[in-house]
Amino acid sequence: MQFKSPLVPATLVARYKRFLFDAVLADGQAITGSCPNTGSMFGLTTPGARVWLSEHDSPTRKYRHCLELVEADDTIIGVNTGLPNRLADEAIDAGLIRDLADYGERLREQRYGRNSRIDILLQDQARGKAYVEVKNVHMSRTSGLAEFPDSVTARGAKHLEELGDMVESGHRAIMLYMIQRPDVSRFRLCRDLDPIYAAAFDRAVARGVEAIAVRCDITPEFIRPDAVVPIEEPGARPCTGSEAANRNGK
CATH class of the missing domain: 2.40.50.580 (OB fold (Dihydrolipoamide Acetyltransferase, E2P))
Incomplete structure (x- = not known):
């Protein structure tokens, strides 16, 4: 971008x-x-x-x-929380999350769950539906480690529950963390600041919700999705199918 x-x-x-x-x-x-x-x-x-x-x-x-x-x-570091959905689109288009690029249709801000809107809805006649919730990440308290959330987010916990509901209804659901800082190489939940969100994440992955974290390269000229980084959470499952890759295909 x-x-x-x-x-x-x-x-x-x-x-x-x-x-x-x-x-x-x-x-x-x-x-x-x-x-x-x-x-x-x-x-x-x-x-x-x-x-x-x-x-x-x-x-x-x-x-x-x-x-x-x-x-x-x-x-x-990028702080504009209005940008992650656009950055998520760019990450998919660039092939960083190859598995999500294979769907025939991509819709945005679709109603679902309990009076919510999903950030990205992927649809395909052969593959069905995939619900993608996008969150912005910019906090780092330990060198090389990105964390989310930076404050209590009841709304975020609700979204995780709804993603789990989508899995149990027979669809895919993906929690996508867009990290707007280039100095990290891994991602973890900030369990001490919001244990309720962390518990909701644990329930979600146990129900089959997938999770992925994408780091962005940032300058005063652009913000660009750059690489997938590992999520250091027990039970967290990455997107299935074709492997996620960084911009250089490594």
Whole structure:
């Protein structure tokens, strides 16, 4: 995914009320912008951090600037939770998750379960249906290890239960974690911050839900799905069928 226009570098002053941040642009102008991330953004809100912002001229927007990237741990990290579905599409199209590219039809935001919408619904006359739920990941507390979630997510636990329901109804279900940071090589659940979500994950994989984690390469010019990384969770099963591969086919 290429950013439509060059991102604007700035220095973070504060992120607050979940949806807002203050920053200082390179020319010294102080601005307030929108933060497209309702999570805790653990480790990514340090005052003085280098950030990159997108600019928007729409008259319907209250704030011109939107927070896209944060530099932390000497790494550029994506924080926009509106991007993972698009990145998941790109990962499938690029062949990183070859098994999911074999379906004849790909639909988005389809109603299912208990008043929910599935991020991606794959359909094929021969293979049936595959329900793909996508989550954004950007937290790392240990070098090389990505973790999810960064705060309690009752909604995320509900989605895992619904994915399990789809498996028991005779369909495939996949939990896809899109990691918006390039400095990790493995993924694990953050069980201490949200044990309820972790328990829901355990139940889901026991019911047959598959799981996969994809790491992204990130620069101020683009965010690109780069490689599948292992999930360090007992019982977690990867997508079946053709093996997942990184961009170089390794």
